[in-house]
Amino acid sequence: MKKYTFYISIVGLLIAASAVLSCSNKKNDRGGRTDTPTSGTITFYADESFSPIIEEERKQFEYTYPKAHLKAVYTDQNTCMNQLMALKTCLLITSRDLTKGESAMFSTKQTKAVSFPIGYDGVALIVNRNNTDTLITEAAARKIFSGEVTKWNQIYKHSSLGDIEVVFDNRASGTLFWVEDSLLGGKHITQKNIVAAKSSRGVIDYVKRTPNAIGVVGSNWISDTRDSTNLTFLKDITVMSVSTQDEATKSNSFKPYQYYLLNGYYPFCRTIYCIVVDPFRALPWSFSNYITGPIGQLIILKSGILPYRGDIQVRQVNIKQ
Missing domain, CATH: 3.40.190.10 (Periplasmic binding protein-like II)
Known part of the structure; x- marks a missing residue:
């Protein structure tokens, strides 16, 4: 403790x-x-x-x-x-x-x-409820943001979701800046599969209706306010678990809970x-x-x-x- x-x-x-x-x-x-x-x-x-x-x-x-x-x-x-x-x-x-x-x-x-x-704040990756691939490595996330990976089956061979749509709140946001600065070493995100949803709420709504989307939002937007323990997220989207290992498994992948931010298990923290x-x-x-x-x-x-x-x-x- x-x-x-x-x-x-x-x-x-x-x-x-x-x-x-x-x-x-x-x-x-x-x-x-x-x-x-x-x-x-x-x-x-x-x-x-x-x-x-x-x-x-x-x-x-x-x-x-x-x-x-x-x-x-x-x-x-x-x-x-x-x-x-x-x-x-x-x-x-x-x-x-x-x-x-x-x-x-x-x-x-x-x-x-x-x-x-x-x-x-944990920078959360969220996907549509119909997307069954909910574990991702830090390296794979970087490849998505850099544009090296543009299709879901490049990460998950069985996936039939097609092209990846990456959703941020807007192109001048602090969330986008954090990804460019902390994950891409200052490299700007310029690929065509980026969607600007205008707000954090817009990111969540876009992911809810778009099966092939992956959204990037602050963790305070996805916490279920009805749960006083802060141990559950919104039910209408899925929060991905992120691993720092070469292969993501349930045992080495973590969501942006406060405890995992505290001990450093969740890597995307600002x-x-x-x-x-x-x-x-x-x-x-x-x-x-x-x-x-x-x-x-x-x-x-x-x-x-x-x-x-x-x-x-x-x-x-x-x-x-």
């Missing part, structure tokens, strides 16, 4: 800090902003693939602090990053940390960006970050600290994502199919 210790953020310190810091390093010059750590209105950006969990965090934060109003814009990763770099938002939630060059750019604007890891650019240390900082604090991390735990901090207890359970 592994345990992680929560770090409790103290809003009082944020209030004190916000009184002495300003965006232009001049007293009482906040560019029109009036928010404090517990009140006011801000707009922040987040990768659409994390919208279910971030919406829950936002609602609970506003319930705790009724005078605080958080307006969320859920969009693709490129748009999120562009808004942050242009200082059009003070808070971004995404699956990519800033590069050294991007961090350095903020210093030229007399401000600083700070990133907080908040959790680990870190989720809060990136804050707010010298005032006001509402953006407070919300980020809330997400990394005990309540925020508990919300992440219940969503099916592995929290960055928390008291993780592993128990043996029996699952009835």
Whole structure:
């Protein structure tokens, strides 16, 4: 059993800090902003693939602090990053940390960006319920994404499903970027069998009605919210089990359950970050600290994502199919 210790953020310190810091390093010059750590209105950006969990965090934060109003814009990763770099938002939630060059750019604007890891998301591969091939090796998945493999019978000789349709949310998404960066070594996906479904929900719906499709989504989209144990996925699609071995078997292949993310058995795992650019240390900082604090991390735990901090207890359970 592994345990992680929560770090409790103290809003009082944020209030004190916000009184002495300003965006232009001049007293009482906040560019029109009036928010404090517990009140006011801000707009922040987040990768659409994390919208279910971030919406829950936002609602609970506003319930705790009724005078605080958080307006969320859920969009693709490129748009999120562009808004942050242009200082059009003070808070971004995404699956990519800033590069050294991007961090350095903020210093030229007399401000600083700070990133907080908040959790680990399993990148899930999903197929149609009628597809009986549910085990896949990491190597085979890479070949599908690179375009080296384009037909199901190139992996499963008995398959009659024909061409493989690879479904992402959109071509500027954080999920697609993660596959290109982490699985393909930075190589861009350019093959013609890629489908952009416009959203994570769209990926699931496309796979549900397309027998030869394989979809790529964050694990928080496929968890069955009716199961408080986070041990079941949606019933209308099949989540593939992934193996790091040369041949995928039931004993060496794993789904993106939190336990398999924790011990590294499931290979397709990405870190989720809060990136804050707010010298005032006001509402953006407070919300980020809330997400990394005990309540925020508990919300992440219940969503099916592995929290960055928390008291993780592993128990043996029996699952009835």
